[in-house]
Amino acid sequence: MQAFNKKLLVLGMGGTIAGRSQAQGDNVGYRAGELPVESLLPRGVNDVECLANVQIETRQIAQMDSKDMDHATWFVLARAVLAACADEAVAGIVITHGTDTLEETAFFLSQLFTPSKPVVLTCAMRPATALSPDGPQNMVDALCVAANPSADGVWVVAAGAVHRPTQVAKVHPYRTDAFSSGETGPVGVVEEGRLRWLHPAGGNSFARTPSTAASRQFEGSSNLGPDANALLARLESQGLPRVEWVVSHAGVTPAAVTTCLMAGGEGGAVRGLVLVCTGNGTFHQCLTKPLRDAEACGVWLRRSTRCTQGSIVVGATSVDWPVAMPLDPVKARIALSLDIARHDLAGLTPQATAPVPG
Ligand code: SIN
Numbered sequence: 001m002q003a004f005n006k007k008l009l010v011l012g013m014g015g016t017i018a019g020r021s022q023a024q025g026d027n028v029g030y031r032a033g034e035l036p037v038e039s040l041l042p043r044g045v046n047d048v049e050c051l052a053n054v055q056i057e058t059r060q061i062a063q064m065d066s067k068d069m070d071h072a073t074w075f076v077l078a079r080a081v082l083a084a085c086a087d088e089a090v091a092g093i094v095i096t097h098g099t100d101t102l103e104e105t106a107f108f109l110s111q112l113f114t115p116s117k118p119v120v121l122t123c124a125m126r127p128a129t130a131l132s133p134d135g136p137q138n139m140v141d142a143l144c145v146a147a148n149p150s151a152d153g154v155w156v157v158a159a160g161a162v163h164r165p166t167q168v169a170k171v172h173p174y175r176t177d178a179f180s181s182g183e184t185g186p187v188g189v190v191e192e193g194r195l196r197w198l199h200p201a202g203g204n205s206f207a208r209t210p211s212t213a214a215s216r217q218f219e220g221s222s223n224l225g226p227d228a229n230a231l232l233a234r235l236e237s238q239g240l241p242r243v244e245w246v247v248s249h250a251g252v253t254p255a256a257v258t259t260c261l262m263a264g265g266e267g268g269a270v271r272g273l274v275l276v277c278t279g280n281g282t283f284h285q286c287l288t289k290p291l292r293d294a295e296a297c298g299v300w301l302r303r304s305t306r307c308t309q310g311s312i313v314v315g316a317t318s319v320d321w322p323v324a325m326p327l328d329p330v331k332a333r334i335a336l337s338l339d340i341a342r343h344d345l346a347g348l349t350p351q352a353t354a355p356v357p358g
Contacts, residue, residue, distance in 0.1 A: 002046075004055035006091045008146050009084050010139075011077065012037025013105075014064040015098030017135040019127030028174075030127040032065040032098055040096055040128065042136040048193045050144045054091075066098025066105075071240045074108055078232055085115045092118040092146030096139070099123045099170055099178055102156060106165035107331045110154035111338050113228035118151040123158055125176045134159070134176040141190040148195045155187075162188035162195070169328060171308075183309050231338075234345050241340040243272035243333045246291075247306070248283035257290035261299065272300035272336045276329045281305060281312035281320060295321070300340055304332040 012018065014033025017040060021030030038058040045051055061080055062073050077095070084090045093115075097105055106121045122142035124135030142157040156163040159177035167181035181187070188197045244260050261270050273294060277283050281303045283291075295301055301321040305312050311326035324332030 003053065005053045006147060007055045007057060007089050008092050008094060008143055009090050010037055010041070010056060010058045010094045010096065010143075011080055011084075012040070012058060012060045013062045013066065013073075013077065013095060013097040015066050015096060015102075015123055016127055017096050017098075017122070017124035017138065018063070019124075020129050021127050024129055025131050027126045027130050030129065032127075033063045035128050036060060036063075037096055040135060040139055042140060045140060045143065048140055048144065050147050050193045051140075054143070054147055056143065064098070066101040069098075069101040069105065071235070074105060075232060075236050077105070078109060078112055079236075081109060081115070081119055082113070082228060082232065085113075085117060085119070090117070091149070092120065092151070094139070094142045094146050095119070095121045097121050097123050099125060099158075103165065103168050103170060103179075104330060104334060106154055106156050106168065108334050108338075110165040111335060112232065114153065116152050118146045118148065119154045120146045120151070121154070121156050125174065125178050140193070144190055144193045145188075145195050150197070151195060157190065160190055161186035162190065162197075166327065166331065169330070231342060231345055235341060238341075238344075239267065240337045241271040241344070242267040242269065243274060243300075243337040243340070244270050245274050245276050245329055245333060246287065247276040248278050248287060252284045252287065254286050254290045257287060257294060261294055270299065271340050272302070274324065274329055274332045274336055275301065275303045275321065277303050277305050277312070279305065279307065281314070281323055291321075300336060302332055302336050304329040 016032050018035040018037065019030045019032045020034040037060050041056060045056065046054065059080065061077050081093060084093050102121055102123050109119060120142045122138045124133060124138055126133045128135055138158055141160060145151050145155060145157050145162060154165050156165060156168045156179065158179045163179060163181045163186050167184050168179050170178050171180040172178040185198065187199045188195055246256050246260060263270065275283055291301060302324040303312060303321050304324045304327060312323045314323055324335055327335055
């Protein structure tokens with residue numbers, strides 16, 4: 001009987017990595033989230049040097065196309081990750097996930113808490129039934145990172161690269177190297193099962209500019225440590241505070257703000273708006289009044305940029321709304337939602353009422 005010295009847990013969420021097509025050569029006409037997570041472990045995975053004595057357990061958390069990801073599923077996953085992190089027998093966790101919202105799930109987990117062991121999200125661009133699937137190698141690479149004690153924190157591993165959740169984004173709809181960390185590049189690479197850091201690892205926190213009256217920056221998403229359970233319990237009972245985008249574009253009208261704030265439906269009143277700004281954090285002048293009205297009614301505002309590289313550079317005299325630095329609009333929405341939830345939990349702010357659009 002094989003003697004194991006380490007246990008890794010693989011949590012299955014579905015995605016193309018678990019996708020199945022009718023015709024074997026079809027890389028696009030397939031259904032995501034079809035094959036059980038245990039079938040995604042390549043045969044002979046324990047032959048890889050760093051996995052030689054590693055026991056790999058699997059658990060199916062969801063079986064979905066990640067375009068349909070919802071907050072409730074995030075909370076179920078987060079519970080499973082928190083439990084595995086608290087379990088001394090588990091050395092690291094791999095999460096198999098669809099590529100379409102992988103960066104959102106990774107960012108959500110990384111901002112909920114800073115794990116003391118590796119939590120590695122991986123994926124595939126080709127279904128498991130492809131003639132040459134990319135999932136098996138991604139799975140092996142992710143397992144190798146999860147088995148590496150220097151990799152504590154949340155990471156995305158795809159196409160041989162290790163990315164930080166704060167930086168990574170899906171940038172291509174078809175290529176197998178579909179993810180990019182933009183101008184910072186990946187934080188590491190996996191080569192023949194060996195993890196090589198390109199930058200100092202240092203967990204998932206990222207540089208924050210201290211806030212000043214004139215230049216309010218992204219302040220939230222601190223390491224919650226033991227409070228992660230309390231925050232998650234609140235999210236499970238109350239949901240994530242609703243945050244929507246307002247995109248500034250040629251021809252935009254004030255209705256972009258007012259209709260958004262009046263929207264009913266699931267998720268309750270809109271508590272926050274992320275302004276998807278032009279260029280260096282600017283927005284159409286016609287949005288100023290409805291945004292000020294919204295702020296006066298207690299709606300939280302953050303600015304992000306439509307630019308796909310760099311982040312907003314704030315001047316010393318800037319008086320506009322805080323910048324979600326260095327987050328893209330997708331992650332800025334999650335960060336703001338978690339900040340509102342955290343403030344609610346701490347009893348720092350009263351429940352904002354739905355603003356009356358002016
Ligand atoms: C999905 O996101 O679940 C489908 C697409 C993919 O995984 O590449």
